[in-house]
Amino acid sequence: EVLATLDNAFPREPNPRATSCILSGLAKTRALDKIALVYSWQETRKYSLDNYHFTIAINACARASKWARALQLSSMMAQNTVESNWITFSAVVGAFEKNNEWGKVLQLFGVMSQRLGESDAVACSVAISACEKGCKWEKVLQIFNVMLQSEME
Numbered sequence: 001e002v003l004a005t006l007d008n009a010f011p012r013e014p015n016p017r018a019t020s021c022i023l024s025g026l027a028k029t030r031a032l033d034k035i036a037l038v039y040s041w042q043e044t045r046k047y048s049l050d051n052y053h054f055t056i057a058i059n060a061c062a063r064a065s066k067w068a069r070a071l072q073l074s075s076m077m078a079q080n081t082v083e084s085n086w087i088t089f090s091a092v093v094g095a096f097e098k099n100n101e102w103g104k105v106l107q108l109f110g111v112m113s114q115r116l117g118e119s120d121a122v123a124c125s126v127a128i129s130a131c132e133k134g135c136k137w138e139k140v141l142q143i144f145n146v147m148l149q150s151e152m153e
């Protein structure tokens with residue numbers, strides 16, 4: 001059913017807007033297996049997926065509490081040379097946070113801070129929330145200091 005929809009939506013060439021609509025619809029129903037089908041289908045046809053497409057799926061994983069799958073999608077982004085940004089990072093962190101994986105949140109926060117430079121307020125807030133749930137108050141203070149030094153609002 002999903003593959004037939006894709007074949008109809010993309011008769012000859014890629015359509016990023018249609019891809020976004022299909023992925024968003026599947027994400028709302030948390031149909032993670034069908035989302036994986038879309039990614040496989042796109043790859044076999046050499047259609048490129050962008051940061052936005054991956055973030056849709058990563059958010060679906062977060063809502064379904066599937067942090068390992070969110071991390072897997074993040075790795076797929078790197079393999080496909082799709083640039084991560086703080087929005088994507090926040091989506092992956094959200095998946096970790098919902099599963100009380102605060103250690104992974106801090107690890108990813110450090111990697112993304114080095115890769116992307118300055119943190120954004122949403123990413124810091126998510127990391128703080130995860131640390132709070134893990135009772136890691138010293139880490140909360142460190143992240144809060146990063147926010148103050150960056151003069152975030």
